[in-house]
Amino acid sequence: MTNFFKAAAASTLVATLCASTAMADTVAFLMPDQASTRYEEADWPGFQDAMAGLCSDCELIYQNGNADVALQQQQFNSVIAQGASVIVLDPVDSAAAAGLVEIAHSQGVKVIAYDRPIPDKVADFYVSFDNEGIGYAIAQSLVDHLQATGVPDGAGVLQINGSPTDAAAGLIRDGIDRALDASPYVTLSEFDTPDWAPPKAQEWAAGQITRFGGDIMGIVAANDGTGGGAIAALKASGADPLPPVTGNDATIAALQLIIAGDQYNTISKPSQIVAAAAAEVAVQLLKGETPNATTELYNTPSQLFVPAVVTQENIKELIFDAGIQTAEKVCTAEYADACAALGIK
Template identity: 80%
Template sequence: MGYAIAQSLVDKLMADGVPDGAGVLQINGSPTDAAAGLIRDGVHRSLEGSVYKTLSEFDTPDWAPPKAQEWTAGQITRFGGDIMGIVAANDGTGGGAIAALKAAGVDPLPPVTGNDATIAALQLIIAGDQYNTISKPSEIVAEAAAKVAKTLLDGGTPEATSTLYDTPSQLFVPAVVTQENIKAEIFDKGIQIPDEVCTGEYAEPCKTMGITQ
């Protein structure tokens, strides 16, 4: 997931003609969360293989959005217009970064990533404030887990399609969601319904994007 969101951002910067050597910020999750470490390593793999440089990096205590916002505000003061993108490990930290950018009057906003496809993040993507998020529907994993359980109950051996940390596993590729595919990945698949997302100020952009009529 970390590689996917960061690579999506790198591809966006390159498509927009952002020059080699431009800088991005990296906002990681909690330093005490093993999953955050895996996401961080994926981000590193993408950014270190890109033409862009990491201006600064932050491990967000408890994944707390206010902490991400506070840190980002300091980096805006420090780097200003040199910040061409922000890789945030989840939607909460990404939302904190966006809040800091808006509070500082940054316009236009640099692309900011996320992860989890929360309603708030989907609304920010629809509004053009957040660049991407990751959709990893629990239904996919739940269905696979149910099949494994049934196979075991029937006396069979579940089929592993890969190995992770010496453990037979099935791995799924999450979808990177941007404005370009949000309708297909989120609404057409029924992961969220327009009535829950396309509210208030987001109603008109949803119509423009064809999510609602």
């Protein structure tokens, strides 16, 4: 072999080794949209913090698909090209994500489904809160409240679900259905919110308020964004008092609405919990280890966390005493008096 070919072979070997090293140490974190503030405020920072403690030498890549399936696919292909060997994926479209998993596996890349499951293709692992349990919990909490406050059997409620392309939204809907179907109340109308967009939920809710008026005794909304949209529609209509509205995610805006008495409940599911779990699984996969699953969903080994329902009655204990949020962030001037009345300071 000539010196030229020896040098070329050596160069190729070094490049291959470097690429292999980069691939082994690179983890991508791909989130689905910006309508939910949690991804930038909690999930990504939580994942970064956990990875810093588990694999300080790992290179991390963050991308947000902004509710665009094609954009997320481009991002997915891009991070593989950049050497990611593990991708934590919260899909824009759960069905379309099956193709992404297939692409990744064909190139030896591991995929952790995050928050939203991928029913049509088995990922390497799934980390989330129990989404069906969330739907059941918020709806049952509302049913219990309606019964406790004397709302008669046969009264009507609205149901605002999440995105029809999100399998997690489907699980939340199933849980809501389970609670409402067993309740003495009637679902007046139901809506699947495209892209979880609060303005779309608000627009739909405004139409239902015009249609049903005072017959709406409660609204089961699948997350805080859609719940906030419903509350905005109720306020715009002049409803007083507001019927109880549910939520999910414990966003700052929702916590403020609960403190003010405008939203009935939300779900405390600190994103840092699932982000840290995803980081642990990612590092185990990097090391060639088999992560420990506590259950299985859609044939995928999974770890599902159990969330807690938050209302005015327990918000101080579950959110502020637990250190999930601070009064400094939540109790702004507009909410200071309401916070004080609940002992939040």
